[in-house]
Amino acid sequence: SEKDREFQEKIDRGVRIEANDWMPEGYRKTLIRQISQHAHSEIVGQLPEGNWITRAPSLQRKAILLAKVQDEAGHGLYLYCAAETLGISRDEMTAQLLSGKAKYSSIFNYPTLTWADIGAVGWLVDGAAIMNQVPLQRCSYGPYSRAMIRVCKEESFHQRQGFDIMRQLCQGTDDQKAMAQDALDRWWWPSLMMFGPSDKDSVHSEQSTKWGIKQNTNDELRQKFVDQTVPQAGWLGLTVPDPDLAWNEEKGGHDFGEPDWSEFHEVLRGNGPCNRDRLAARNKAWDDGAWYRDGLTAHAEKRRNMVAEGAA
Amino acid sequence: SEKDREFQEKIDRGVRIEANDWMPEGYRKTLIRQISQHAHSEIVGQLPEGNWITRAPSLQRKAILLAKVQDEAGHGLYLYCAAETLGISRDEMTAQLLSGKAKYSSIFNYPTLTWADIGAVGWLVDGAAIMNQVPLQRCSYGPYSRAMIRVCKEESFHQRQGFDIMRQLCQGTDDQKAMAQDALDRWWWPSLMMFGPSDKDSVHSEQSTKWGIKQNTNDELRQKFVDQTVPQAGWLGLTVPDPDLAWNEEKGGHDFGEPDWSEFHEVLRGNGPCNRDRLAARNKAWDDGAWYRDGLTAHAEKRRNMVAEGAA
């Protein structure tokens, strides 16, 4: 249609789309799906890291981790707000998460088993997330773009903190070094999977690219992540658990092995190590908190009635 | 009445009263109160000791503690059965415990704060309990008397195990010795209070003695306990926390200080350190288990119906 054409021209000229602008239903839906999925990831992402707050091994690390988990909840908040500008309520999105209908980043279905996992999650998972998110700062939809600018700033801080945990472990006792290597071994492949399947196998990519929602292919970002991370692992004295990993002078980047995509699809289908536990934790929090939400609503109601009576 | 007189004669002749024999209402009530209170004490007594099963510091100590707590639950079972012979159901007694109407031994309203407390509870609390219970093996009511014979045998085993924990601690590191002394400091006075107030202040004593339910005065038993325990403390190298404690050659026993009876009465009134927590734990266990009890009843019902149909 004419409107669709005009919309595409705006995108192509680099004009930001704002909440009250006309937009195609598909664009709206794609963004709602993507932003809410991103918000849910921040919310569920509190769980694997929150798992170590009470057990962080120093007061300083405890404070840093608390601040990080707080930031994640904050990111969830901005992102829900950005999604709400597209005409969906936070309660609707929450219901979709809790019923299992909405997805969140599969990486959070892996468990954090040792303190080193908190380092690895910051270093690798936040590292991969930033790769994915940096281009989104230039996303065609204004509210999402602005949310991402704020998110990215904090995420790169988190990544540095994660790396610092790894650094301390790698400079520590033999037990600590082994712990760091073990965490890298377990988080490496799931981190590579965070970029999604190869673009040739990815369903939504083409239209999203045209709409200025997606800027790079999954494979480009994965390559960039590997090229950034491998030297860091080297600096730490850790071994990346990929026998096929090798520097390719010609392409100016690393060759590396293929992640186990059957595992990826299993986790996506709900069969990852923690899918059940994550959803159960979120559902419990929501159900146990019903009295709280109802109580605040009842109080607000009372207040309104008092004001109305006062006015009458 | 004539019956009362005959009953008293039986008692005086040392004849055991059995469940189907005639007995005065007061005798029945006194026994129900005392036996159910004793049963409740075994049940609630699982909690302070059970608190350390998951944290017992060696596999052997863990096994011994588990066996002990299992014995206590078993004692609860015999004693409820003994009380049931007097015409009250276990459910009625449980309801009385859970509502706070029935009492249990106040000692279990003190917390077990360190592993040494498990030693002290075995040594002192079981020690005091045995002093109270040994005479009850000769109680005029047959079912109670027989239950107590079984209970006493196991209790004296528990006491030896508690003492053995203390012995190991007192032969251990400085930290362990300090832990043992600290436990004695905290459990000494509450243990002395287990014999109840001085007989001159005790309400039920006289009639119970006449009925052959009570054989010794509270003060006699307390004296016996002190005289038994003080040399054991000495052997362990621990200091009994009573500045008035002294050997009295003339009476052939120890002089000792007066427990803080205001504390005793506070605990009895529900204001001890753990009264609330103990009742809450028992109520939670009962409420959370409703589905289990109802489920078994429903299954039994189904079975009965099937049998009835088969028979028809």
Place this chain on the structure above:
Amino acid sequence: MDPLVTFCLRMGDTTLILGQQTAAWCGHAPVLEEDIAFANMGLDLIGQTQLWYEIAAQAEGQGRTPDDLAFFRTERQFLNAQLVERPNVDFAHALMRQYLFDAWHLPIQEALCESGHQAIRELAQKSVKEVRYHIDRSRDLIVRLGDGSEESHAMMQGALDALWPYAADLMAIDAVEQALVGIGMLPPLDRVACAFEAETAVTLDRATLAIPGNGHARTGGRTGIHTETMGYILAEMQQIPRSFPDARW
């Protein structure tokens, strides 16, 4: 032990254990805003803990670090008020525990702003701003949930009934504080209990909550006597440092 060290441990242990309990709600609170608020309060409390432990460690002069104090003492050596170790039964308990703590924490921090000990004075001047923010938030929630639905009222009253007896342990003052008042290191602390009474009387009344009558005072935390929940908190908190005693993190 030097009364100054004891006092700082009483304060720092109390903020640490509350911070630990508060932080456990991250990701499990009834709404996202509470996830954030509880993380934020936890963060402030851990920060205050570090400051108290620094003063304690310095006064003690035995080379122990704040982390040594947090991770290598046993239950009987922790001097926190019993209130803060009471369990996270439900979110009502968490809110009420926080409120009762705040109602004490604000006046004591205000008092400590006049401490004769420079580091304590500076700590208090920094913390008091955080604490004001905490109590504004928790007071508001107590009122709204106490005077909310029938269920929320019942939840909050249940939490108050369970926790009120432990408030006394916050206010407990003994020879330690008296000694420090005597040498001018602490200002007189009587007004703290008065302020607590005034704050709670007004707020709980607005919240339509009844202060339990038979609330016998539970004390002992300040001398290392705790409740049975405390050991489990420490087991979890100290696990990693105790498992790797030679490691730095």
Place this chain on the structure above:
Amino acid sequence: MDPLVTFCLRMGDTTLILGQQTAAWCGHAPVLEEDIAFANMGLDLIGQTQLWYEIAAQAEGQGRTPDDLAFFRTERQFLNAQLVERPNVDFAHALMRQYLFDAWHLPIQEALCESGHQAIRELAQKSVKEVRYHIDRSRDLIVRLGDGSEESHAMMQGALDALWPYAADLMAIDAVEQALVGIGMLPPLDRVACAFEAETAVTLDRATLAIPGNGHARTGGRTGIHTETMGYILAEMQQIPRSFPDARW
């Protein structure tokens, strides 16, 4: 590590962690008879743990004691099946976990009665009697509560749905077991999984419970990969020995 040591740790860690979880019900079960039964099962499981650790310690020959193995290893060194570390959500979970464990434990102990390793054979001959008693009890309860009230049915089905995926970890066999079978130290273990399938198919059917269809197998415990509940179990279990590393108890 010597396959024999690994195998004994897999067995002993599994009985230890289940014993730990089982024992936590003492004083908190729905009826007094269950308090007693759970204490009794816990006792048997701890006893079996001691025997497995003795064989492991002896085979290892590094002077470690059974207590060293229980209290001074870290999470990644524990080789128990994930099933037994799943939390005590409610008593239905506790019963279902026990039943699924028993349904594996009986056939493996029966198989081990024919082990070529004398100490293992003796252990199995002793344990198998206990295990028979356990499964008689837990099978009976699964049937009665599954085919009980609507609520008890729903509780047991919920527990089955949650726990079934973890049963696979009990049956997991790798090069360790294969090596031991190869040298005749273990009898072939294939029949264990068959016996498990047969036992559960019949019993769960009698209990009117449906085996979850999408039950993807969760494994990893046997190589030290656990679930997030495991760390908390160890923190509690190991607290005292780790806090006083020089002490004997």
